[in-house]
Amino acid sequence: MEMNEFDTKEIVTWCPGCLNYAILNSTKKAFTNLVNKKTIKKENITIVTGIGCASKIFDYINVSGFYGLHGRVMPTAMGIKIGNPDLTVVGFAGDGDTYAEGIGHLVHTARKNVNMTMIVHDNQIFALTTGQTTPTSTIDDITKTSPFGVKDVPLNPIAFAIVCGATFVARVSTLDLDYMTEVFEKAIEHKGFSFVEVFQPCLIFHNNIQYLNGKTYKLDKPLAFNDAITKAYEWNYTKDEKAKIPIGIFYQTNRSTFEDNLVNKGPWHTIKRNIDIKKIVEEYK
Numbered sequence: 001m002e003m004n005e006f007d008t009k010e011i012v013t014w015c016p017g018c019l020n021y022a023i024l025n026s027t028k029k030a031f032t033n034l035v036n037k038k039t040i041k042k043e044n045i046t047i048v049t050g051i052g053c054a055s056k057i058f059d060y061i062n063v064s065g066f067y068g069l070h071g072r073v074m075p076t077a078m079g080i081k082i083g084n085p086d087l088t089v090v091g092f093a094g095d096g097d098t099y100a101e102g103i104g105h106l107v108h109t110a111r112k113n114v115n116m117t118m119i120v121h122d123n124q125i126f127a128l129t130t131g132q133t134t135p136t137s138t139i140d141d142i143t144k145t146s147p148f149g150v151k152d153v154p155l156n157p158i159a160f161a162i163v164c165g166a167t168f169v170a171r172v173s174t175l176d177l178d179y180m181t182e183v184f185e186k187a188i189e190h191k192g193f194s195f196v197e198v199f200q201p202c203l204i205f206h207n208n209i210q211y212l213n214g215k216t217y218k219l220d221k222p223l224a225f226n227d228a229i230t231k232a233y234e235w236n237y238t239k240d241e242k243a244k245i246p247i248g249i250f251y252q253t254n255r256s257t258f259e260d261n262l263v264n265k266g267p268w269h270t271i272k273r274n275i276d277i278k279k280i281v282e283e284y285k
């Protein structure tokens with residue numbers, strides 16, 4: 001199949017040059033490659049988004065899905081997987097959505113190892129609402145909610161996802177399209193909860209393109225648990241000019257998924273249940 005089969009007719013409302021276009025492009029490319037490799041089926045791809053600039057991606061990919069609520073991508077995706085584990089479910093949301101409003105859901109989706117992929121467009125800002133601090137904003141950043149500079153220690157999403165039990169944890173940059181596509185493919189192929197943090201500089205409210213340029217380097221291979229956490233802290237969302245910032249797959253492991261352990265296996269519409277509705281009604285009379 002061709003990549004343009006994923007195009008929609010919606011008018012794209014991101015700013016001209018927004019790096020969300022890069023994520024959109026890599027996602028369509030990764031989906032196309034995986035469909036052509038017969039790893040996944042186009043009709044099974046299901047996307048779930050939250051609310052924000054990032055989440056507008058929902059309108060621009062021609063697949064089934066659920067345009068959800070701010071912060072609620074992962075429980076929605078989990079519900080979809082319970083209903084039909086055969087679907088390839090990919091969630092998209094911003095850093096505010098995932099690490100502020102939705103942070104509790106990241107904990108439990110990772111622990112339970114729900115077989116889905118979560119892609120976080122991290123621009124270190126609430127962009128759609130025009131520039132407030134998020135949990136990954138850098139110390140001393142001036143935003144609309146921190147006019148004297150951010151004072152809180154940033155959340156390290158890589159270390160956090162590993163500690164919570166995610167079985168695939170990666171970081172990519174929108175400044176390296178091919179590598180982003182490659183890691184998206186690996187994340188979707190992974191059986192279990194795959195988490196991908198994406199550097200997505202916001203041209204208007206948090207433009208750190210200059211900062212990131214030349215500072216990222218690729219990891220050779222996934223690391224052991226403790227080493228991966230240490231590596232995650234090699235850069236902790238600072239403005240350090242000497243920083244070397246690792247990207248790639250920090251950690252990957254295998255254990256049974258949430259769906260493996262469900263009592264009712266397979267899509268719900270195929271499960272025959274012996275329910276005597278009359279008996280239930282009698283019980284409640």
Ligand SMILES: Cc1ncc(C[n+]2csc(CCOP(=O)(O)OP(=O)(O)O)c2C)c(N)n1
Binds near residue numbers: 094
């Ligand atoms: C429960 C709830 N809280 C707040 C909002 C308002 N809101 C809409 S978009 C948004 C910012 C989203 O920021 P982020 O998730 O980082 O995505 P970005 O716009 O940066 O891509 C906020 C706070 C909302 N829609 N729902």
Ligand SMILES: [Mg+2]
Binds near residue numbers: 096126
């Ligand atoms: Mg954001």
